[in-house]
Amino acid sequence: MKKGLSETCYRFFVNLANPARLSILEQLMNQPMSVNELAESIGQEQSMVSHNLKPLLECNFVYIKRDGKKRIYSVNKETVGALFKTVENHAEKFCPTGGKCHLKEG
Amino acid sequence: MKKGLSETCYRFFVNLANPARLSILEQLMNQPMSVNELAESIGQEQSMVSHNLKPLLECNFVYIKRDGKKRIYSVNKETVGALFKTVENHAEKFCPTGGKCHLKEG
DNA sequence: TTTTCATATGTGTTATCTTTCATATAAGCT
DNA sequence: AGCTTATATGAAAGATAACACATATGAAAA
Structure with missing residues:
Protein backbone atom coordinates (compact mmCIF):
# COMPACT_ATOMS: atom_id res chain seq x y z
CA MET A 1 0.00 0.00 0.00
CA LYS A 2 1.63 3.22 -1.12
CA LYS A 3 1.66 6.28 1.03
CA GLY A 4 -0.94 8.80 -0.03
CA LEU A 5 -3.25 6.22 -1.50
CA SER A 6 -5.92 7.66 0.74
CA GLU A 7 -5.96 10.82 -1.29
CA THR A 8 -6.32 8.91 -4.55
CA CYS A 9 -9.00 6.74 -3.04
CA TYR A 10 -10.86 9.74 -1.80
CA ARG A 11 -11.37 11.27 -5.24
CA PHE A 12 -12.15 7.85 -6.56
CA PHE A 13 -14.83 7.04 -4.02
CA VAL A 14 -16.34 10.51 -3.87
CA ASN A 15 -16.95 10.09 -7.55
CA LEU A 16 -18.77 6.84 -6.89
CA ALA A 17 -20.69 7.92 -3.81
CA ASN A 18 -23.66 9.21 -5.70
CA PRO A 19 -26.81 7.34 -6.67
CA ALA A 20 -27.16 8.98 -10.06
CA ARG A 21 -23.60 8.22 -11.04
CA LEU A 22 -23.90 4.64 -9.84
CA SER A 23 -27.09 4.17 -11.83
CA ILE A 24 -25.30 5.52 -14.87
CA LEU A 25 -22.46 3.07 -14.41
CA GLU A 26 -24.88 0.22 -13.83
CA GLN A 27 -26.74 1.03 -17.04
CA LEU A 28 -23.55 1.34 -19.02
CA MET A 29 -22.42 -2.07 -17.83
CA ASN A 30 -25.23 -3.41 -20.01
CA GLN A 31 -24.46 -1.40 -23.10
CA PRO A 32 -23.07 1.93 -24.34
CA MET A 33 -25.66 4.68 -24.48
CA SER A 34 -26.24 8.28 -25.38
CA VAL A 35 -26.95 10.91 -22.76
CA ASN A 36 -30.67 11.00 -23.46
CA GLU A 37 -30.92 7.23 -23.45
CA LEU A 38 -29.19 7.22 -20.09
CA ALA A 39 -31.47 9.93 -18.79
CA GLU A 40 -34.51 7.93 -19.78
CA SER A 41 -33.21 4.64 -18.49
CA ILE A 42 -32.39 5.97 -15.04
CA GLY A 43 -35.35 8.35 -14.91
CA GLN A 44 -33.41 11.56 -14.47
CA GLU A 45 -33.15 14.83 -16.34
CA GLN A 46 -30.68 15.21 -19.14
CA SER A 47 -28.84 18.05 -17.45
CA MET A 48 -28.37 16.00 -14.34
CA VAL A 49 -27.00 13.10 -16.33
CA SER A 50 -24.58 15.41 -18.11
CA HIS A 51 -23.48 16.93 -14.82
CA ASN A 52 -22.80 13.50 -13.42
CA ASN A 89 -19.17 -10.10 -2.60
CA HIS A 90 -19.13 -7.84 0.42
CA ALA A 91 -22.89 -7.55 0.48
CA GLU A 92 -23.27 -11.34 0.39
CA LYS A 93 -20.63 -12.23 2.90
CA PHE A 94 -20.29 -9.28 5.23
CA CYS A 95 -23.26 -7.00 5.06
CA PRO A 96 -25.46 -7.81 8.05
CA THR A 97 -28.55 -7.03 6.04
CA GLY A 98 -27.35 -8.71 2.87
CA GLY A 99 -26.88 -5.55 0.90
CA LYS A 100 -29.61 -3.50 2.47
CA CYS A 101 -27.20 -1.80 4.84
CA HIS A 102 -28.33 1.25 6.68
CA LEU A 103 -25.48 3.65 7.11
CA LYS A 104 -27.44 6.13 9.15
CA GLU A 105 -30.81 4.71 10.08
CA GLY A 106 -29.47 2.14 12.50
CA MET B 1 -25.53 -7.26 -12.32
CA LYS B 2 -28.53 -7.46 -10.07
CA LYS B 3 -31.21 -4.84 -10.08
CA GLY B 4 -30.91 -2.46 -7.18
CA LEU B 5 -27.18 -2.93 -6.82
CA SER B 6 -26.90 0.81 -7.17
CA GLU B 7 -28.54 1.26 -3.82
CA THR B 8 -26.17 -1.17 -2.14
CA CYS B 9 -23.22 0.43 -3.87
CA TYR B 10 -24.33 3.84 -2.75
CA ARG B 11 -24.16 3.07 0.97
CA PHE B 12 -20.96 1.24 0.37
CA PHE B 13 -19.21 4.07 -1.43
CA VAL B 14 -20.62 6.86 0.72
CA ASN B 15 -18.98 5.08 3.58
CA LEU B 16 -15.67 5.11 1.76
CA ALA B 17 -15.86 8.62 0.34
CA ASN B 18 -14.24 10.29 3.29
CA PRO B 19 -10.57 11.02 3.83
CA ALA B 20 -10.60 10.22 7.53
CA ARG B 21 -12.28 6.86 7.01
CA LEU B 22 -9.91 5.98 4.19
CA SER B 23 -6.93 6.88 6.33
CA ILE B 24 -8.28 4.66 9.05
CA LEU B 25 -8.66 1.75 6.65
CA GLU B 26 -5.20 2.36 5.24
CA GLN B 27 -3.69 2.30 8.72
CA LEU B 28 -5.58 -0.81 9.69
CA MET B 29 -4.31 -2.60 6.61
CA ASN B 30 -0.92 -2.51 8.32
CA GLN B 31 -2.05 -3.72 11.70
CA PRO B 32 -4.96 -3.72 14.14
CA MET B 33 -5.06 -0.68 16.39
CA SER B 34 -6.92 0.98 19.21
CA VAL B 35 -8.88 4.18 18.71
CA ASN B 36 -6.22 6.39 20.25
CA GLU B 37 -3.48 4.74 18.26
CA LEU B 38 -5.51 5.35 15.14
CA ALA B 39 -6.13 8.95 16.11
CA GLU B 40 -2.44 9.55 16.58
CA SER B 41 -1.38 7.73 13.44
CA ILE B 42 -3.72 9.67 11.19
CA GLY B 43 -3.37 12.94 13.12
CA GLN B 44 -7.02 13.39 13.99
CA GLU B 45 -8.97 13.83 17.18
CA GLN B 46 -10.20 10.81 19.05
CA SER B 47 -13.83 11.84 18.75
CA MET B 48 -13.51 12.17 15.02
CA VAL B 49 -11.97 8.73 14.75
CA SER B 50 -14.78 7.25 16.82
CA HIS B 51 -17.38 9.00 14.73
CA ASN B 52 -15.84 7.60 11.58
CA ASN B 89 -4.83 -0.49 -10.77
CA HIS B 90 -7.17 2.22 -11.97
CA ALA B 91 -4.80 4.98 -10.92
CA GLU B 92 -1.94 3.36 -12.80
CA LYS B 93 -3.75 2.47 -15.97
CA PHE B 94 -6.58 4.92 -16.32
CA CYS B 95 -6.08 7.98 -14.19
CA PRO B 96 -4.79 10.73 -16.47
CA THR B 97 -2.70 12.14 -13.64
CA GLY B 98 -1.58 8.78 -12.33
CA GLY B 99 -3.59 8.91 -9.17
CA LYS B 100 -3.51 12.62 -8.60
CA CYS B 101 -6.90 13.07 -10.20
CA HIS B 102 -8.69 16.32 -9.78
CA LEU B 103 -12.38 15.73 -9.52
CA LYS B 104 -13.29 19.37 -9.41
CA GLU B 105 -10.22 21.48 -10.03
CA GLY B 106 -9.83 20.55 -13.67
C1' DT C 1 -16.77 4.11 45.16
C1' DT C 2 -13.95 7.50 43.44
C1' DT C 3 -10.58 8.30 40.04
C1' DT C 4 -8.51 7.61 35.71
C1' DC C 5 -8.16 6.03 31.19
C1' DA C 6 -10.39 4.76 26.77
C1' DT C 7 -13.98 5.31 23.80
C1' DA C 8 -18.54 6.84 22.29
C1' DT C 9 -22.18 10.18 21.57
C1' DG C 10 -24.69 14.74 21.02
C1' DT C 11 -24.90 19.17 18.98
C1' DG C 12 -24.36 23.23 16.38
C1' DT C 13 -21.77 25.49 12.77
C1' DT C 14 -19.49 25.28 8.57
C1' DA C 15 -18.52 23.44 4.33
C1' DT C 16 -19.77 20.58 0.43
C1' DC C 17 -22.63 18.26 -2.78
C1' DT C 18 -26.96 17.73 -5.17
C1' DT C 19 -30.56 19.28 -7.92
C1' DT C 20 -33.20 22.13 -10.83
C1' DC C 21 -33.95 25.67 -14.12
C1' DA C 22 -32.22 28.51 -17.53
C1' DT C 23 -29.11 29.06 -21.04
C1' DA C 24 -25.07 28.01 -24.06
C1' DT C 25 -22.69 25.29 -27.41
C1' DA C 26 -22.44 22.24 -31.19
C1' DA C 27 -23.71 19.27 -34.98
C1' DG C 28 -26.62 18.14 -38.75
C1' DC C 29 -30.52 19.14 -41.69
C1' DT C 30 -33.39 22.13 -44.95
C1' DA D 1 -28.27 31.08 -42.57
C1' DG D 2 -31.96 29.42 -39.71
C1' DC D 3 -33.99 25.42 -37.37
C1' DT D 4 -33.87 21.30 -34.72
C1' DT D 5 -31.82 17.93 -31.97
C1' DA D 6 -28.36 16.57 -28.55
C1' DT D 7 -25.48 17.69 -24.98
C1' DA D 8 -23.02 20.75 -21.82
C1' DT D 9 -22.64 24.50 -18.60
C1' DG D 10 -23.89 28.17 -15.00
C1' DA D 11 -25.82 29.52 -10.98
C1' DA D 12 -28.77 29.54 -6.99
C1' DA D 13 -31.46 27.08 -3.61
C1' DG D 14 -31.89 23.25 -0.90
C1' DA D 15 -30.15 19.05 1.25
C1' DT D 16 -26.41 16.54 3.45
C1' DA D 17 -22.25 15.62 5.63
C1' DA D 18 -17.97 16.99 8.09
C1' DC D 19 -15.84 18.85 11.95
C1' DA D 20 -14.84 20.51 16.58
C1' DC D 21 -16.21 20.92 21.12
C1' DA D 22 -18.42 19.34 25.07
C1' DT D 23 -20.08 15.63 27.52
C1' DA D 24 -21.48 10.81 28.52
C1' DT D 25 -20.53 5.98 29.08
C1' DG D 26 -17.86 2.23 30.51
C1' DA D 27 -14.04 -0.49 32.27
C1' DA D 28 -10.43 -1.05 35.44
C1' DA D 29 -7.45 0.35 39.23
C1' DA D 30 -6.74 2.43 43.66
Missing part, protein backbone atom coordinates in the same frame (compact mmCIF):
# COMPACT_ATOMS: atom_id res chain seq x y z
CA LEU A 53 -21.11 12.14 -16.50
CA LYS A 54 -18.51 14.85 -16.29
CA PRO A 55 -16.63 13.62 -13.22
CA LEU A 56 -17.01 10.01 -14.35
CA LEU A 57 -15.37 10.96 -17.63
CA GLU A 58 -12.60 12.98 -16.02
CA CYS A 59 -11.59 9.98 -13.95
CA ASN A 60 -12.03 7.59 -16.86
CA PHE A 61 -14.75 5.55 -15.29
CA VAL A 62 -16.54 6.09 -18.59
CA TYR A 63 -15.45 6.81 -22.14
CA ILE A 64 -17.06 8.96 -24.80
CA LYS A 65 -17.42 8.61 -28.54
CA ARG A 66 -19.09 10.94 -31.03
CA ASP A 67 -21.89 9.67 -33.25
CA GLY A 68 -23.37 12.56 -35.19
CA LYS A 69 -25.12 14.78 -32.72
CA LYS A 70 -25.03 12.10 -30.08
CA ARG A 71 -22.33 11.26 -27.60
CA ILE A 72 -22.16 7.60 -26.85
CA TYR A 73 -20.84 6.79 -23.43
CA SER A 74 -19.38 3.44 -22.47
CA VAL A 75 -18.04 2.15 -19.20
CA ASN A 76 -14.56 1.17 -18.08
CA LYS A 77 -15.43 -2.43 -17.37
CA GLU A 78 -12.08 -3.30 -15.90
CA THR A 79 -12.47 -0.86 -13.03
CA VAL A 80 -16.21 -0.68 -12.64
CA GLY A 81 -16.69 -4.42 -13.09
CA ALA A 82 -14.12 -5.10 -10.39
CA LEU A 83 -15.78 -2.63 -8.05
CA PHE A 84 -19.25 -4.04 -8.53
CA LYS A 85 -17.92 -7.52 -7.99
CA THR A 86 -16.31 -6.46 -4.73
CA VAL A 87 -19.49 -4.79 -3.57
CA GLU A 88 -21.57 -7.83 -4.41
CA LEU B 53 -15.29 4.12 12.91
CA LYS B 54 -18.98 3.77 13.58
CA PRO B 55 -20.19 3.52 9.98
CA LEU B 56 -17.17 1.42 9.03
CA LEU B 57 -18.11 -1.00 11.77
CA GLU B 58 -21.78 -1.07 10.89
CA CYS B 59 -20.95 -2.11 7.35
CA ASN B 60 -18.27 -4.55 8.49
CA PHE B 61 -15.42 -2.81 6.80
CA VAL B 62 -13.73 -3.11 10.19
CA TYR B 63 -14.08 -5.41 13.16
CA ILE B 64 -13.78 -4.69 16.85
CA LYS B 65 -12.33 -6.63 19.76
CA ARG B 66 -12.14 -5.68 23.42
CA ASP B 67 -8.82 -5.58 25.21
CA GLY B 68 -9.24 -4.20 28.71
CA LYS B 69 -10.24 -0.60 28.35
CA LYS B 70 -9.13 -0.52 24.76
CA ARG B 71 -11.04 -1.45 21.66
CA ILE B 72 -8.84 -2.94 19.02
CA TYR B 73 -10.07 -2.40 15.50
CA SER B 74 -9.00 -4.52 12.56
CA VAL B 75 -9.86 -4.30 8.90
CA ASN B 76 -11.84 -6.56 6.61
CA LYS B 77 -8.95 -7.32 4.31
CA GLU B 78 -11.00 -9.25 1.81
CA THR B 79 -13.13 -6.26 0.91
CA VAL B 80 -10.80 -3.38 1.64
CA GLY B 81 -7.80 -5.10 0.09
CA ALA B 82 -9.77 -5.74 -3.10
CA LEU B 83 -10.92 -2.14 -3.21
CA PHE B 84 -7.46 -0.70 -2.72
CA LYS B 85 -6.11 -3.01 -5.37
CA THR B 86 -8.76 -1.84 -7.80
CA VAL B 87 -8.02 1.79 -7.03
CA GLU B 88 -4.30 1.29 -7.49
